[in-house]
Amino acid sequence: MIAPGTAHQGVRLGRVSAEARAGYRISFRGRTGRLLADAAGLAVFALMAFPIYWMIATAFKPGRDILSLTPKWFPAPFTLQNFEDAIARPFFLDDVKNSVLIVGGTVLLSLALAFLAAVAVARFGFRGRTAFIILIIGVQMVPLNALIIPLYLMLDGVGQTDTLAGVIAVYLAVVLPFMIWTLRGFVANVPVELEEAAMIDGCTRVEAFMRVVFPLIGPGLVATAIFGFIQAWNEYIIAYVLLASPENQTLTVWLASFTTNHGPEWGPLMAAATLTGLPVVAFFLVLQRWLAGGLTAGAVKG
Amino acid sequence: MGAAITTRDLGPVLHRPRRRRFNHLPYALITPASLAMFGILAFPLGMLVWLSLQHYGLRELIAHQGTWVGLDNFRVTIADPLFQQVVVRSLLFTVANVALTIIFSTLIALLMLKVSRPVRTILMGGLIFVWATPVIVAIDIWQWMFDYEFGVINYLLTQLHVGNFIHHNWFDDPLQGFIVITVVTVWGAIPFVTITLFAALLQVPDDVLEAASIDGARPWQIFWNVTAPILKPIFLIVTSLSTIWDFGIFNQVYVLLNQRPSSDYFVMAVYSYRESFGVTQYGLGAAIAVVMVLILIVVTFFYVRQTLQTAEIT
Numbered sequence: 015m016i017a018p019g020t021a022h023q024g025v026r027l028g029r030v031s032a033e034a035r036a037g038y039r040i041s042f043r044g045r046t047g048r049l050l051a052d053a054a055g056l057a058v059f060a061l062m063a064f065p066i067y068w069m070i071a072t073a074f075k076p077g078r079d080i081l082s083l084t085p086k087w088f089p090a091p092f093t094l095q096n097f098e099d100a101i102a103r104p105f106f107l108d109d110v111k112n113s114v115l116i117v118g119g120t121v122l123l124s125l126a127l128a129f130l131a132a133v134a135v136a137r138f139g140f141r142g143r144t145a146f147i148i149l150i151i152g153v154q155m156v157p158l159n160a161l162i163i164p165l166y167l168m169l170d171g172v173g174q175t176d177t178l179a180g181v182i183a184v185y186l187a188v189v190l191p192f193m194i195w196t197l198r199g200f201v202a203n204v205p206v207e208l209e210e211a212a213m214i215d216g217c218t219r220v221e222a223f224m225r226v227v228f229p230l231i232g233p234g235l236v237a238t239a240i241f242g243f244i245q246a247w248n249e250y251i252i253a254y255v256l257l258a259s260p261e262n263q264t265l266t267v268w269l270a271s272f273t274t275n276h277g278p279e280w281g282p283l284m285a286a287a288t289l290t291g292l293p294v295v296a297f298f299l300v301l302q303r304w305l306a307g308g309l310t311a312g313a314v315k316g
Numbered sequence: 317m318g319a320a321i322t323t324r325d326l327g328p329v330l331h332r333p334r335r336r337r338f339n340h341l342p343y344a345l346i347t348p349a350s351l352a353m354f355g356i357l358a359f360p361l362g363m364l365v366w367l368s369l370q371h372y373g374l375r376e377l378i379a380h381q382g383t384w385v386g387l388d389n390f391r392v393t394i395a396d397p398l399f400q401q402v403v404v405r406s407l408l409f410t411v412a413n414v415a416l417t418i419i420f421s422t423l424i425a426l427l428m429l430k431v432s433r434p435v436r437t438i439l440m441g442g443l444i445f446v447w448a449t450p451v452i453v454a455i456d457i458w459q460w461m462f463d464y465e466f467g468v469i470n471y472l473l474t475q476l477h478v479g480n481f482i483h484h485n486w487f488d489d490p491l492q493g494f495i496v497i498t499v500v501t502v503w504g505a506i507p508f509v510t511i512t513l514f515a516a517l518l519q520v521p522d523d524v525l526e527a528a529s530i531d532g533a534r535p536w537q538i539f540w541n542v543t544a545p546i547l548k549p550i551f552l553i554v555t556s557l558s559t560i561w562d563f564g565i566f567n568q569v570y571v572l573l574n575q576r577p578s579s580d581y582f583v584m585a586v587y588s589y590r591e592s593f594g595v596t597q598y599g600l601g602a603a604i605a606v607v608m609v610l611i612l613i614v615v616t617f618f619y620v621r622q623t624l625q626t627a628e629i630t
Contacts, residue, residue, distance in 0.1 A: 048432060055431035055439050058424055063442040068468060069457045085468045127349040134345035146346055153357040155616055157564030159585035160605035163592045164360035164367060187356030190349050248450035250567050266452040270571050280460050287453040294448040
């Protein structure tokens with residue numbers, strides 16, 4: 015419940031709290047309403063987060079507790095054996111290295127290219143701008159799964175199947191449209207006057223972009239970097255088709271091939287899944303406060 | 317448009333030379349990105365169409381040379397009863413999954429406005445965890461949870477007296493299998509859509525909401541008549557993206573069924589993959605992929621038009 019004074023102040027400042035936006039004061043009166051909403055919120059959280067908890071819990075359980083008809087809710091006798099088994103499997107470290115190289119290459123290259131293109135679209139009216147925008151939107155419409163065949167044949171023709179470079183090139187193209195489109199919104203939000211001031215002070219046009227615009231769109235760069243990271247780290251089908259030899263594969267391909275002839279070994283599989291998910295979550299948590307606003311600030315701008 | 321006009325008008329003042337000269341800079345800026353997108357996405361798309369008009373099997377793959385067959389691949393594909401089933405199945409799957417994703421995400425986003433701050437932080441944290449979970453990891457988790465013997469879901473359903481789910485194999489019956497696939501897909505899609513909608517809800521102008529509530533509008537009226545129209549572009553974006561993702565679904569089906577899905581589980585992308593890499597009929601696989609893209613173009617036409625319009629305005 016928000017006090018009338020707060021609400022009034024909120025309006026004056028042009029800021030209405032989240033509660034007021036939801037029509038909270040009207041729909042729920044008093045404590046009960048808030049408690050109901052909180053209970054519902056926690057229930058949603060439990061439903062969404064349980065699978066992740068279950069993965070981690072399973073990963074720390076000894077085998078006999080995993081294969082038990084009555085599930086053990088907590089990994090009470092606690093073991094690291096599953097992790098040791100997972101890491102000891104062939105090609106784990108190779109594939110970790112490959113994933114890191116692919117993600118690093120994709121994120122750095124795509125950020126650079128997307129920033130340049132976003133500046134062009136946001137700051138210049140030029141012949142071909144509309145065509146470029148159509149290209150951006152158009153290629154986003156194409157489902158990657160439909161392109162596997164020609165991509166495979168094309169890269170096969172130039173000897174780039176089973177190489178990390180081929181995969182990076184594909185991921186780069188896949189993440190670029192979204193990145194350009196998002197960064198464009200951020201660049202458009204930086205007042206042109208700032209660049210002009212820098213140019214009057216003696217910067218060239220390019221220097222003005224690099225020294226003024228680039229630092230100011232930090233949140234946009236972070237949001238798009240996270241996007242690129244997740245896409246590249248999580249992608250499966252392209253890596254699965256393009257990378258034939260096990261020492262060249264990525265972590266997701268390694269993970270999907272975990273099942274043995276005797277069916278999956280759930281303990282090591284859940285440990286491996288935890289290890290695969292960990293870097294993304296870590297990357298996310300470090301940068302997440304930039305994110306919620308970041309993604310849509312570009313999108314809402316249109 | 318404002319920003320662009322200002323820059324262009326000031327351009328001649330800021331640049332010393334008086335004469336209007338051709339500005340190479342924007343072209344230099346977009347060239348690297350254009351090359352990457354064109355070379356890796358647009359060109360293969362053209363190649364896909366070209367391939368779909370060829371007989372392209374294993375021998376042609378080795379020779380790097382297909383045989384022109386015109387529209388034969390499409391004739392064969394469209395006449396194939398399995399293909400017709402696959403199209404219908406993919407469309408139904410897409411409608412169900414997009415609808416469930418949007419409905420749940422909207423409800424959760426609205427709920428996030430009402431809960432107290434700590435609960436909102438917890439909920440947001442949970443969503444981000446799910447969002448960050450790689451899809452292959454998610455598939456493995458759900459596969460384990462739905463395991464017929466030791467899966468926690470069979471246990472819970474039995475305990476809750478929903479029925480006897482002991483040793484129940486969810487993938488024996490394709491309809492139940494697709495329920496599992498839907499659960500995995502929607503669970504994975506909710507965080508992105510919810511967080512996007514929540515962030516958009518926070519950007520709805522305050523005075524409009526205030527005015528509506530002062531005028532005595534009920535909360536659902538405010539949502540339906542004020543919030544929803546303002547959020548229409550965002551709804552369009554998330555609906556279209558969900559449609560593209562769900563219609564092209566591959567991993568959830570292919571990996572959940574241990575990379576050996578039976579034909580009862582074929583959706584467009586899986587079928588196309590099977591025809592190409594399973595039975596090495598790349599021409600037929602390409603034809604299926606072309607049909608898939610064509611259907612998507614029809615379905616997302618309105619989104620593209622809308623986006624282009626906003627792009628022109630800004």
